Amino acid sequence: MYSRPGLEPRDRQLVTLGMLTALGGCEPQLDVHIKASLNVGLTPQEIIEALLHSAVYCGFPRALNATFTAKKVFAERGLMAMAQS
Secondary structure, eight states, rough: OOOTTOOOOOHHHHHHHHHHHHSSSSSHHHHHHHHHHHTTTTOHHHHHHHHHHHHHOOOOOHHHHHHHHHHHHHHHHHHHHHHHO
C-alpha cells in the first residue's frame, strides 16, 4: 500500500494518523505511524494539527489520546519544544 503511486509518503501518513485516531484504541499503531510521519518530513506541529483536526469528526477523547501518544514520541526524540511552538 505504501509504494502505490498517487500520494506522497507524508500525505499517506496524514491519512493514516487520521484513521487510527478515528478508530480509537490504536495507540501502539499511532506510535509507529507518528514516528514514520516524522521520518517522511512531517513536523511535530503538522502532526498535532492533524490529530486535533480529527477531534471535529471523531471526538475529543480519541483526538486527545492520539495527541498524548504523539507527545510521548516527541519527548523520546527530544522534539517537545518544537511541538509546543
